[in-house]
Structures are given as C-alpha cells and as structure tokens.
Amino acid sequence: xxxxxxxxxxxxxxxxxxxxxxxxxxxxxxxxxxxxxxxxxxxxxxxxxxxxxxxxxxxxxxxxxxxxxxxxxxxxxxxxxxxxxxxxx
Numbered sequence: 035x036x037x038x039x040x041x042x043x044x045x046x047x048x049x050x051x052x053x054x055x056x057x058x059x060x061x062x063x064x065x066x067x068x069x070x071x072x073x074x075x076x077x078x079x080x081x082x083x084x085x086x087x088x089x090x091x092x093x094x095x096x097x098x099x100x101x102x103x104x105x106x107x108x109x110x111x112x113x114x115x116x117x118x119x120x121x122x123x
Contacts, residue, residue, distance in 0.1 A: 035116050038065060042073040043116060046107045053104045074105055082111030
C-alpha cells in the first residue's frame with residue numbers, strides 16, 4: 035500500500051460513518067485530487083471501500099440536481115490491517 039493510499043485508508047477508517055467525497059479527503063489530508071482518486075480506486079478494487087452515488091435535489095427553482103459520490107470503507111475495509119498485510123510481503 036502506497037503512502038498516499040495508507041493516508042486515505044486511515045482517514046476513512048477514522049471517519050467511518052461520515053459522508054466523505056474525494057474533495058473532502060484531499061482537502062483534509064493535503065493530497066491532490068488525482069492521488070485520492072487513485073487511492074480510492076485501489077481500495078474499491080480490493081473490496082475495502084465503496085462509492086455511493088447520491089442525487090441532491092436542486093435548491094433553487096430551475097436549478098439542476100447534483101450527483102455526489104460518497105466514499106466509505108466496507109466491513110472488509112474496516113477489519114483490514116495494512117500493517118499485518120505488509121508483514122506478509
């Protein structure tokens with residue numbers, strides 16, 4: 035697991051249950067958007083995280099609905115120990 039992925043993973047674990055976007059994670063950790071997207075993609079691919087797309091209704095008449103993707107760890111992600119995984123290598 036890369037250093038960036040480790041930071042993203044730990045942040046998601048520490049904030050489990052929060053509705054977090056890529057931008058939230060990037061801002062909180064001081065990482066670039068592409069770094070967060072790559073890290074999240076890796077976690078999703080391994081089954082440790084999921085993206086949930088939610089549509090937020092427009093707040094103004096004639097406005098457009100907004101689609102937001104929230105990221106959270108799965109049960110497998112919450113029980114995953116990257117330190118134990120690193121010892122296997």
